[in-house]
Amino acid sequence: MAPKKDAKAPAKKAEPAPAPAPAAAAAPEPAPAPAAPAIDLSAIKVEFSADQIEDYREAFGLFDRVGDNKVAFNQIADIMRALGQNPTNKEVTKLLGNPSADDMASKRVEFEGFLPMLQAIINSPNKAGFEDYVEGLRVFDKEGNGTVMGAELRIVLSTLGEKMTEAEIDALMTGQEDENGCVNYEAFVKHIMSV
């Protein structure tokens, strides 16, 4: 489709974000690295307490559906989410060594292998906080009144970044749009961060 105007207008969102978390998004790179080189997991120092490790082990065990004390590659992201993290799929793929689609479904990792991955995500400097989410959504606040159109948000979520499916978006947006189809995004972000 021919863009009506330059797609540069929304770029301002990244700059004025004095977010508590390091504003990694503010660095204007020409293009994101396609598939980042795999990380050396053995170099990561795991710094969890014994209690934390037990909690993580328990969560890990819940995802083990085979009973071999391992989980599949394609479950790693969800285990991390269950443990309070918000990794991008790309971050997880990188930690797993950029596996193929087959590997994602078939390869498994044991708990000890999982821990450095979790540590890496926890150590990640890119973590987004409340302000980051609000700033990101504010880009689409055309009237500057604290709301975005639900329809716009749905399109963004399904066409940009790590595209979400319609089912995911429906689950996410349930109850968030007012009678005009608008979303108060600060309230939305608070809701997101409450779980």
Added chain:
Amino acid sequence: MDCHNEECSRPQEEEDIMDIPLDDPEANRAAAKIQAGFRGHMTRKKLKPEDKTEGEEVSITGDVFNRSVV
């Protein structure tokens, strides 16, 4: 720009709603961050009420298939 011809397969309202910066790496990066936060939230929300039930069916992208009623 009315869509009079048949080549305009995209619904007009989508383009009218906004110009989506599909190729803007910053926009995509920001979107990915937001989506990561959303996905984290949804996974935790699913695991909460049923509290320690079976792990979910997940796809390669981390989509959860057997979603329960929200």
